[in-house]
Amino acid sequence: MIELIGVSKVYGREASTVRALDGVSLQLNPGELTAVMGPSGSGKTTLLNIIGCLDSATSGDYFLDGRDVAKLDLRAKAALRNEVFGFVFQAFNLLPDKTVLDNVMIPFRYSRVPRRQWKSRTLAVLAQLGIEALALRYPDQLSGGQQQRVAIARALVNNPRVILADEPTGNLDSTTGREIVEVLKALAEQGGKVVVVVTHDGMVASQAHRLLQMMDGRIIDDSKLEVGSVVFSHPKA
Amino acid sequence: MKPLYRILLIVGMAMGVVATTLIIGVGQAMIMHMQSHSIGDEDVYAVYEGDSGGWTVGMPLDLAREIRSWLPDDVVAAAVSFDQHDAEVRIGSEFYGARVVGVDAEAHLLGLEVVDGRFFTREDQEHRKRVCVVTADLLELFGREALRSISVNSREYEVIGAAQGDLYLAGLPLGIYSESSIFFPLEVWYEDFNAGRFHDGLIMQLGVFAPGYSKADLSRLISQNLIHMEDAPALKVASPGDRDNTQWAKDLLVLTGIFLVAFIVFLLAGMNIIQIASANVYDQQRVFGLKVALGALPKHLAREVMGEIAACALQGGYLGIVLAGIVNTVMNSYVGMYWAAFNLVTVVSGVLLALLVGWITAVVPARQAAKIDPVAVLRPER
Numbered sequence: 001m002i003e004l005i006g007v008s009k010v011y012g013r014e015a016s017t018v019r020a021l022d023g024v025s026l027q028l029n030p031g032e033l034t035a036v037m038g039p040s041g042s043g044k045t046t047l048l049n050i051i052g053c054l055d056s057a058t059s060g061d062y063f064l065d066g067r068d069v070a071k072l073d074l075r076a077k078a079a080l081r082n083e084v085f086g087f088v089f090q091a092f093n094l095l096p097d098k099t100v101l102d103n104v105m106i107p108f109r110y111s112r113v114p115r116r117q118w119k120s121r122t123l124a125v126l127a128q129l130g131i132e133a134l135a136l137r138y139p140d141q142l143s144g145g146q147q148q149r150v151a152i153a154r155a156l157v158n159n160p161r162v163i164l165a166d167e168p169t170g171n172l173d174s175t176t177g178r179e180i181v182e183v184l185k186a187l188a189e190q191g192g193k194v195v196v197v198v199t200h201d202g203m204v205a206s207q208a209h210r211l212l213q214m215m216d217g218r219i220i221d222d223s224k225l226e227v228g229s230v231v232f233s234h235p236k237a
Numbered sequence: 238m239k240p241l242y243r244i245l246l247i248v249g250m251a252m253g254v255v256a257t258t259l260i261i262g263v264g265q266a267m268i269m270h271m272q273s274h275s276i277g278d279e280d281v282y283a284v285y286e287g288d289s290g291g292w293t294v295g296m297p298l299d300l301a302r303e304i305r306s307w308l309p310d311d312v313v314a315a316a317v318s319f320d321q322h323d324a325e326v327r328i329g330s331e332f333y334g335a336r337v338v339g340v341d342a343e344a345h346l347l348g349l350e351v352v353d354g355r356f357f358t359r360e361d362q363e364h365r366k367r368v369c370v371v372t373a374d375l376l377e378l379f380g381r382e383a384l385r386s387i388s389v390n391s392r393e394y395e396v397i398g399a400a401q402g403d404l405y406l407a408g409l410p411l412g413i414y415s416e417s418s419i420f421f422p423l424e425v426w427y428e429d430f431n432a433g434r435f436h437d438g439l440i441m442q443l444g445v446f447a448p449g450y451s452k453a454d455l456s457r458l459i460s461q462n463l464i465h466m467e468d469a470p471a472l473k474v475a476s477p478g479d480r481d482n483t484q485w486a487k488d489l490l491v492l493t494g495i496f497l498v499a500f501i502v503f504l505l506a507g508m509n510i511i512q513i514a515s516a517n518v519y520d521q522q523r524v525f526g527l528k529v530a531l532g533a534l535p536k537h538l539a540r541e542v543m544g545e546i547a548a549c550a551l552q553g554g555y556l557g558i559v560l561a562g563i564v565n566t567v568m569n570s571y572v573g574m575y576w577a578a579f580n581l582v583t584v585v586s587g588v589l590l591a592l593l594v595g596w597i598t599a600v601v602p603a604r605q606a607a608k609i610d611p612v613a614v615l616r617p618e619r
Contacts, residue, residue, distance in 0.1 A: 045616070049612050052530070054529070054530055054611050054612050054615075055612045074534065074535075075534060078529075078532050078533065078534045079532065081529070081530060081531065081532045082531060082532020083532070087530045087531070089527075089615065091523075093523060093524075093527045093615070095524060097239075106527075106528065106531055107531045107532055109533070109537070110528070110531060110532035110533045110534070110537055111532065154531070158532075
C-alpha cells in the first residue's frame with residue numbers, strides 16, 4: 001500500500017545543502033512491523049515524516065494506495081494524517097492540561113467523526129490498550145509506559161491503517177519498552193496495520209518482522225527478521 | 238493555553254477595555270467641555286458682588302433693586318436668591334431634597350421656558366402670594382396631580398407652573414440650580430424662609446437680559462452709579478462666555494492628559510496582548526506541531542488561537558467594565574464637574590473596540606501558529 005521510489009530529501013540551498021534522504025525506494029505492507037535503524041542523521045525520522053505526509057520529498061515518487069502523494073494538496077494531506085496515519089513520538093507529546101480522555105480525542109477535532117461518537121470510540125481504544133481506568137487522569141499522574149500507551153491510543157483512535165512511531169521506547173525502561181513494542185507488534189499482526197518504528201534499540205528492532213538499516217540517507221540493508229534474531233543497538237549520538 | 242498566559246491576556250484585555258471606555262468617555266467629556274465654552278447667549282448677563290476669600294458674597298435685596306434702577310428701561314433684570322438649604326420640601330406625602338430659590342417675576346426671561354401653567358407675575362410677588370414654579374423635571378417625576386401644591390417648612394404653596402431651561406447659561410457665577418429647583422416670589426421667599434430679614438445679603442445675583450448692550454456697556458452704567466455710593470461694593474458683570482477660562486483650560490488639560498494616558502495604555506495593552514499571545518504560540522509550538530501531525534490544518538490552529546484570545550477578551554471585557562466603572566468613579570470624584578461619560582454607549586463601544594483589538598492582535602499569533610513547521614518543532618530534543 002505504501003511505495004517509495006527513489007525518494008530524496010534535500011534541506012538548505014546551493015552550497016549549504018544537506019541530503020537527508022538519497023534515493024530511497026521501499027514498499028511497506030499491512031501486517032508488518034518494520035523497524036528502521038541507523039545512526040543519528042542517517043535519515044530515519046525524515047523518512048518517517050515523508051511517509052506520514054508531515055514533510056514532502058524533494059524528488060522521487062511516493063504512492064499511497066496507488067495515489068501520487070506529491071499531487072495532494074494541504075487539505076488532502078491533513079486528512080491522510082488524520083485518517084490514515086497514526087503518530088507515536090518518543091516524548092509522548094501529551095497535553096498536560098488535558099485528561100487522558102481529552103488527549104486521545106484530539107484527532108476527532110480535525111475529523112468528520114460525529115461528536116456523539118467521540119467518547120465511546122475513545123473509551124473502546126483505551127480498553128483495547130488496557131488503560132480505560134486512566135481515562136480521567138492527567139498525564140503527570142501516569143508512568144512513562146502508561147503515557148506511551150495513551151499516545152498509542154491517540155494514534156489509534158481514528159483507526160488508521162499506518163502507525164508511525166519515532167523512538168517510542170526512547171524514554172522508557174527496557175521492560176516497559178518491551179511491552180510497548182508488543183503492543184505495536186500486535187497492531188501489525190492482529191490489526192493488519194502497517195507499523196513503522198524508528199529506533200536505536202536492538203531489542204525493539206529484534207521484535208520487528210523487517211529491519212531497514214539506514215546510513216547517510218540511504219537504505220543499506222533491508223532484511224526480514226526471523227523470530228529470535230539478535231539486533232545490536234545503535235548509539236544515539 | 239497556560240494559566241499564566243491566560244491571566245496575562247485577561248488582564249491585558251481588561252486594561253484595553255478600561256482604556257477604551259476611558260478614551261470614549263473622556264473623549265465625549267472633552268467634546269462636551271469644548272462645546273460648553275462656545276455656548277452662550279450674549280444678551281444675558283449676571284451682576285453680582287465680587288469674591289471674598291473665594292466665596293461669592295451675596296448682596297442685599299435693596300442693593301439689587303437699586304442696581305436695577307440704574308439700568309435702562311429696555312433692559313430686564315431679576316434678582317435671584319441663594320438656595321435655602323434647610324427647607325423641608327414635601328411633595329404629596331414624600332419629603333424631597335429640592336432646591337428652594339427666590340426669584341423676581343422677570344426671571345423667566347433669563348433662560349427659563351414655561352412648559353406648563355404660568356410663571357408668577359409682579360402682582361403675585363407684590364401681593365406675597367404663596368405660589369411657586371417647579372422645574373419640568375420635577376413635574377415629570379411627580380406628575381401634575383401630586384404637584385398641585387407643595388409644602389415647604391409645613392406651609393402650603395400652590396404650584397402654578399413648570400419651567401425648563403438652564404439658568405446657568407444666564408451667566409450665574411454659581412451653578413446652584415438643578416433639575417429639582419422650586420422658584421418662589423422673592424419677597425415670599427424672604428418672609429417665609431428668612432423671617433422677613435430683607436437686608437440680609439442673600440441675593441446671589443441680578444440676572445440681566447439686555448439685548449443690544451455689551452458687557453462693557455453694562456459695566457460702564459454700573460460703575461458710573463457706584464462712584465456716587467459710599468462703601469461701594471465691588472460689583473462684577475459676567476456673561477456666559479466669561480466662565481473661568483483658566484479653570485476651563487485646566488479641566489481641558491486634565492481631560493486631555495487622561496485621554497492621552499488612556500490612549501497609551503490602550504496601545505500598550507494591544508502590544509501586550511500581541512506579545513503574550515505570540516509567546517503562548519511560541520511556547521506551544523510542539524502542541525501545534527502535534528496537532529498538525531494529528532490532522533489539523535493551519536486554519537484550525539489559527540482558529541484555536543483566535544478562539545482562545547477571544548475567550549480571554551470576553552473575560553477581560555467583563556473585568557474591564559467593572560474596573561472601568563471603578564476608575565471612572567474615582568476619576569470623576571477627582572476631576573470634578575467635568576465628568577467622563579460612563580454609560581451604556583461607552584461600555585458597549587469600549588467592549589466592542591477591545592474585542593476588535595483582541596481580534597486584530599490575535600491575527601499575528603494566529604498566523605504564527607498557522608506557519609509552524611511540524612517537522613521542526615516535533616524533532617526530538619537531544
